[in-house]
Amino acid sequence: MKKTRLLPLLLLASLVSIYIACQRDDYGSLPSGPNPAEKTQISISGRVLDDENLPVNGALVKAGNLTANTDLNGNFQIKNVTLDANASFVKVEKAGFFSGSRTFKGTKGSTHYVSIQLIKKNDAGSFASDAGGDITVPNGGSVSFEAGSIIDAQTKSPYTGTVSVSAFWLNPTVDNFLEIMPGELRGVDENDKQVGLQSFGMMVVELTGASGEKLQLTGSKPATMKFPIAPAQQASAPATIAFWSFNDTTGLWKQEGMATRQGNEYIGKASHFSFWNCDAPFTLVDFKATLKGQDGNPVKGFRVVLKTADDETGPTASSYTDTAGVVAGLIPAGRRLKMTVFGKCNDELLSQEIGPFSAATDLGNITVNIPADSKVTFTGEILNCSGSPLQNGFADIGIQGKFERAPIVNGVLNYSFIRCGSNDTKASVRITDIGNSIIGGIKEADVIANVASLGEITVCEEDLGEYLIYTMDTISRQFLPPADTAGVYTSELYHYVYHAKRDTSDAFYLQFTPDASGTVFTPGYSYVYVRKIMYLGIEPITLQITEYGAQGEYIAGKFSGKMRAENNAILPINGRFRLKRM
Structure with a gap:
């Protein structure tokens, strides 16, 4: 089954065809940009994955004045936090990764679910600060620095020495773009109006000094950034486009000038570094619907996908229902959309056409027929290489494209989770002995009647081969x-x-x-x-x-x-x- 990515409804904007001209004055009258901060108290639960879709353990999650850490499965929960209702913002940090984040409209008293995928930091290159230099971004694009353009980010004093650059180009046409990009595609333009954004390329850049200190640009000597235009967007990419930086305090993008197309690249000037984005703006309207099961109870944590009804290759985005069964966000005005509801096993439960909408819309209650869950249980006795019960470890379990990380305590593995389908199948299991820093080989397990009995597994280096x-x-x-x-x-x-x-x-x-x-x-x-x-x-x-x-x-x-x-x-x-x- 084709995998559908999970993100806030606003991000439907990310792939929207330019049906509105890209001039700043062409997208009509919009609400004021940084709306007065109406506060609301909500809870947030979610999961953090890496670029291989594996859970990220021990990541620091921040929302308002509260924090949490992800568990073995990358899951976290923050309860009763007060956030901006218009732009509730949650941020994730983990050593070795660029920061990740998500922005959404918070509903008072509800628990909102978010999914965030972190990008691993790389080594794009280095240059001497007094000479400047050109850096080629490993997966596309480049950044050019002027001589004497670097300062210490904390002290603001000029920096002299080697500058190490980490950089990553985010291709807006790849499947996981909406998961790895920060916040959501909503910004404040130069006229102080909130707009939706369609990305034609995004990049993140971080600078580090020889002693590990964080560096920044002086501001007076901007860096020149070149963004490749993805082949699928080259026919519709305009000659000039608004240039935006991500504000990781508000969770919104801020317009900072324009970028110019040269061939199949956009070129823009950055006065500081965070995430930068080449985007065409458009008008948004509020959207809301409430999903209920056949028993009348709210449908919690289900994914709702919207895409243009008149263009099969057009924009697509998704969001999760909250604890009240509500899915809400901002969507492009004036477009017919197809709304599809997916179950926890990615099975299609409902599909219907909605819109177009020219004003805020609440579809009210929508009934969804929900199938019964299917739970699988993995059990086993796990020994270390000395034959004693493994005291501290975990099992990475893969079954039908779903991955879970199960704790092992005192040599016992006993872990259950929801799987897709109920047919007998096979699963892969790999054990990690944390205490002895040993990773075992991959074991194949039979899943019969939703039970996988692994028996006794001994974890030794010899299992690995290399x-x-x-x-x-x-x-x-x-x-x-x-x-x-x-x-x-x-x-x-x-x-x-x-x-x-x-x-x-x-x-x-x-x-x-x-x-x-x-x-x-x-x-x-x-x-x-x-x-x-x-x-x-x-x-x-x-x-x-x-x-x-x-x-x-x-x-x-x-x-x-x-x-x-x-x-x-x-x-x-x-x-x-x-x-x-x-």
Whole structure:
């Protein structure tokens, strides 16, 4: 079944064809932009995923003056928080990721559900602050910096040194665009009016100094940003378009001038860095409907999808019903729309045409026939490699495209969740032993009558086949080929254990030299990169080779020692590997 993305109804605007000219004065009379802040008390629940649709554990979630942390499954809940009713805003932060957020219209007394997908930070490149430089964004676009344009974000003093750049281009035509972009596509234009936005390209940029300090632009020397125009939008992309930055305090976009099209790129000037967006504005109207089941009770947490009824390839967006069964938001005025309601297993429960609307609209109660839930339960006895009950770990479970992370306590796995359908099928299970930093191999489990009895599972490194696992002070890293690039490479004089991400934000290097008999191994130069920060090995590193295969076979071993950080701090490191000899 085709996956439909989950986001606020306002974001229907994100892919709207330009049926209104892009001049600033062409989109009519709108309500004032930053509406007087009418406050409301609501609750928020939601889930945070990474770019591989896996749950993000331990992320910090902020809404108003309250905070929460995501659990093993990326879930969180914030109760009874007072927020702006017009633009309720929730923000998520996690080390190694750009911040994520969601903006929506809050309904007093209700619990609203949000879904947020975080973008992993990358290493787009670096330049000397006194010289400036051109940075190519890894997945599209570029940013050019003037000499002397960088300041310390906290002290506001000029910064001299190497500037590291993380940057990511958000393609508005990809399936998960509405999940990874911040807030929602609603902004305040230069005339102080609120408008809906259709994105023709978005980018996030962050700057970091040599000591990890956050950097910013001076403001007087803007950076030049180039945004690719996606092929599907090149025919309709206008010659000039409004240029917007995201305000992560209000949760709304703010217009800051215009961007100009050159070929199949938009070029704009940014005076500071956050998310930037090339958008065409249009008029919005309020929309509301209340969904109830066949028993008359509110339909909670169901997804409602809207798309243009007269254009199958046109805009689409979705939002969840709250605890009162209400789905509400802002939609384009004057368009016929198709409204579809999906169940928790992505099954279509209702489809009907609505609109066009020229003013605020409440459709009232809509009845939806809801099928019974189907729950699956996974059980098992989980042992560590010594044969004792695993004390601290979790199981990643995948079944029919749905992923859950189940806790393991005192060697017991007993976890239930709603699945799609009730037919017998197969599931994948991978166990992680947190205490010993070991990830087990993937096990296939039979699901019969909605029960998966895994029996006894022992978690050992040998299950993996290939791995590079190490702990440096409080930092733990695990790399598992073929998903991760890692191996033992051979030169004429020595071997070296090596891993590096494509963006070079994480890397590992350990050199060692075998004697003529291949029985004595002398360790040499070593280093580690963690989020672009380099740590150099202090010799001698202790190395024990436990398996030494020929070319194309495996080399395995254990190592320990000390690494020196850029600030001269000394950190202990220990780890193990079993990798193919290249």
